[in-house]
Amino acid sequence: MAILQTYIMAVTKSKYRKTTITGYVQIASVISSLFEISWSLASYHRALRGSVPDKRNMTKLGTTVQFLWRFFVITSRILAIALFTSEFGYWLVPIAIGHWGVMTVWVMHQGTRFCDTDRGVPRPCEEYLFNMVVGAIYLICFLNVKDEPTRFKYLAYYIIVFTENCVLITLWFIRTSSDPFKSLLWFHTPAFVSVISAFCMGIVFMLVYYRFLHPNGRPLWVNRAARCC
Numbered sequence: 001m002a003i004l005q006t007y008i009m010a011v012t013k014s015k016y017r018k019t020t021i022t023g024y025v026q027i028a029s030v031i032s033s034l035f036e037i038s039w040s041l042a043s044y045h046r047a048l049r050g051s052v053p054d055k056r057n058m059t060k061l062g063t064t065v066q067f068l069w070r071f072f073v074i075t076s077r078i079l080a081i082a083l084f085t086s087e088f089g090y091w092l093v094p095i096a097i098g099h100w101g102v103m104t105v106w107v108m109h110q111g112t113r114f115c116d117t118d119r120g121v122p123r124p125c126e127e128y129l130f131n132m133v134v135g136a137i138y139l140i141c142f143l144n145v146k147d148e149p150t151r152f153k154y155l156a157y158y159i160i161v162f163t164e165n166c167v168l169i170t171l172w173f174i175r176t177s178s179d180p181f182k183s184l185l186w187f188h189t190p191a192f193v194s195v196i197s198a199f200c201m202g203i204v205f206m207l208v209y210y211r212f213l214h215p216n217g218r219p220l221w222v223n224r225a226a227r228c229c
Contacts, residue, residue, distance in 0.1 A: 034078065038071035041141060049215065062213035065205055072202030073158075074141055076165055080195045084168035087175045096139060099164065104135030110146045154206070162199055169195040 042063050049055045058066070085092045108131045115126035137143055142157045144150050173192045176185075 034071060034075055037074055037141070038067050041070045041143070042067040056215035058215055059213065062209060062215070065209045065213055069202050069205035069209055070141065072198045072205065073161075074202075076195050076199035076202065077140055077161060079191060079198070080165040080168040080172075083172045083191055083195075087172050095164070095168075099139055099160075100132075100135045102160075103138035104132050107131040107134045107138075107145060110148075112145050114145070158203065165195055165199060 045066060046058045046063050050057045081092065108128070112127060112131060112134075113122070114130050115123045117123065134143065134145055138157070142154065144153060169192055173188075176188060
């Protein structure tokens with residue numbers, strides 16, 4: 001929903017210079033959607049740790065910092081996708097399918113067992129479907145689906161996403177720079193900078209969380225037990 005709303009705003013702004021009341025409502029709606037997604041992820045990880053007896057739970061400060069981490073990273077991702085789509089349209093489809101395919105194979109490679117029967121009998125068809133759904137989620141954000149160390153998962157995922165974001169927003173910037181009207185829009189350069197800076201801010205908050213606020217007490221790159229969140 002946030003991607004669609006941002007896309008509509010980008011297309012609308014390309015036609016009209018002034019921000020209307022509808023535009024302000026759209027901005028508020030996008031921010032609200034980003035807030036809800038980010039807070040849902042932070043709350044999910046807090047509830048997940050609370051459901052496991054041998055795990056110490058996140059503090060309120062840790063939950064807040066994780067929310068900021070998710071908020072900035074997701075904001076960068078959605079801006080990049082929405083702005084690229086506003087200029088290149090259906091060219092996003094092969095990019096999204098390629099990303100989804102790689103992520104789905106990655107999740108399958110982890111050997112998840114979410115769809116086993118009560119007796120522990122595997123149900124491969126259901127498991128493949130589950131992996132495909134998680135692969136689609138990975139278009140926007142990372143969600144660890146197996147209780148194991150996450151340092152290399154985060155590293156690999158964020159390198160891929162950051163590279164994609166940079167390519168998408170750079171192509172958008174080059175395309176709009178060639179249009180005299182679009183290149184003069186107030187958000188032309190700020191949008192480009194925001195995609196890069198928001199992602200970097202998110203990574204900073206992630207490092208702060210794992211360095212100072214993770215329940216296990218040691219940084220992600222040192223703590224071998226740093227698992228699902």
